[in-house]
Amino acid sequence: MKTVEDLRKLREEVRQMTKLREGEAEVRVVVGMGTCGIAAGARETLGALVQEIAEQGLLSVVVTQTGCLGLCEREPIVEVNAPDGRTLYARVTPERARRILRQHVQGGVAIEDWVIRN
Amino acid sequence: MEELALHILDLAQNCIAAGASEIAITIIEDRAANRLTITVADDGRGMEPEMLQSVTDPFFTTRTTRRVGLGLPLLQAAAELCAGGLTIVSTVGRGTTVRVEFAHDHIDRAPLGSMADTLAAILAVNFEVEVVYRHEVDDRAFVFDSRELREICEGTMQHPKIILWLKEYIALQERLLGGEQ
Ligand SMILES: Nc1ncnc2c1ncn2[C@@H]1O[C@H](COP(=O)(O)OP(=O)(O)O)[C@@H](O)[C@H]1O
Ligand SMILES: [Mg+2]
Numbered sequence: 135m136k137t138v139e140d141l142r143k144l145r146e147e148v149r150q151m152t153k154l155r156e157g158e159a160e161v162r163v164v165v166g167m168g169t170c171g172i173a174a175g176a177r178e179t180l181g182a183l184v185q186e187i188a189e190q191g192l193l194s195v196v197v198t199q200t201g202c203l204g205l206c207e208r209e210p211i212v213e214v215n216a217p218d219g220r221t222l223y224a225r226v227t228p229e230r231a232r233r234i235l236r237q238h239v240q241g242g243v244a245i246e247d248w249v250i251r252n
Numbered sequence: 253m254e255e256l257a258l259h260i261l262d263l264a265q266n267c268i269a270a271g272a273s274e275i276a277i278t279i280i281e282d283r284a285a286n287r288l289t290i291t292v293a294d295d296g297r298g299m300e301p302e303m304l305q306s307v308t309d310p311f312f313t314t315r316t317t318r319r320v321g322l323g324l325p326l327l328q329a330a331a332e333l334c335a336g337g338l339t340i341v342s343t344v345g346r347g348t349t350v351r352v353e354f355a356h357d358h359i360d361r362a363p364l365g366s367m368a369d370t371l372a373a374i375l376a377v378n379f380e381v382e383v384v385y386r387h388e389v390d391d392r393a394f395v396f397d398s399r400e401l402r403e404i405c406e407g408t409m410q411h412p413k414i415i416l417w418l419k420e421y422i423a424l425q426e427r428l429l430g431g432e433q
Contacts, residue, residue, distance in 0.1 A: 144414060145408045148411045167265055181419075184376050188415070188416045201269065
């Protein structure tokens with residue numbers, strides 16, 4: 135089930151997929167991974183993003199991380215960095231992370247209730 | 253933190269912030285000696301002696317005159333609560349090693365938690381960092397070297413599908429090892 139041979143096969147699958155999708159606009163989804171973020175569940179949020187992107191084949195979405203954002207009580211914080219602008223989300227549970235991917239990143243509609251305004 | 257694996261993720265973030273290109277994470281569970289030891293070593297920029305002093309100062313957390321870190325004092329407090337402690341060795345320009353010890357059976361010790369989730373989180377978003385992970389339980393061990401996997405993946409390692417595979421692979425190996433989870 136989990137052999138080097140499996141990994142090689144998956145590698146070839148991934149290669150074929152990325153070839154087909156080359157050139158799509160890139161959206162960056164940034165997770166705050168400071169101490170407060172991690173304590174509030176940022177690892178699970180990141181894990182949910184990675185899983186959803188893998189399962190939905192969202193190849194133009196890139197997940198990255200950043201450090202402490204100084205908004206500890208609103209962690210986990212996720213920033214969606216799309217061609218049309220940046221949006222900062224507060225208290226992003228895994229469930230919210232999946233919704234943000236579907237509704238905002240894929241659907242183009244921000245989820246206003248969770249957006250951090252300053 | 254609810255899991256030691258989350259503290260380890262937090263320590264790895266320090267390594268990454270210090271510009272490390274390699275992070276060595278070692279967990280040793282010696283149940284006969286009733287010890288659980290975690291070391292996180294990096295080849296990052298290291299710390300000046302004065303800095304090193306301040307991050308392990310027992311009164312560090314009570315200082316309010318300058319912005320202070322939270323991660324190391326938190327872990328130090330967790331270790332000291334469990335008949336253990338935290339030590340740091342650091343050399344400017346060479347790197348840093350954080351070592352933290354707990355009594356294995358201490359009632360207040362957080363469980364190790366998911367190292368698969370922690371390692372996957374590190375690998376998913378850090379393209380330039382190699383991770384060497386070793387988990388010993390008594391006389392057995394599981395070793396994971398991201399360089400070996402990167403070689404097999406031939407440039408696809410960052411892909412979410414590959415990261416998911418690696419996470420499941422590590423979780424399986426950890427279960428087979430039979431240590432803390
Ligand atoms: N591995 C490391 N290499 C170099 N410097 C480090 C390392 N770990 C910690 N430090 C220094 O110690 C400080 C305190 O760390 P920490 O308690 O984790 O808080 P924070 O990461 O929020 O600053 C860091 O800001 C950094 O300057
Ligand atoms: Mg830190």
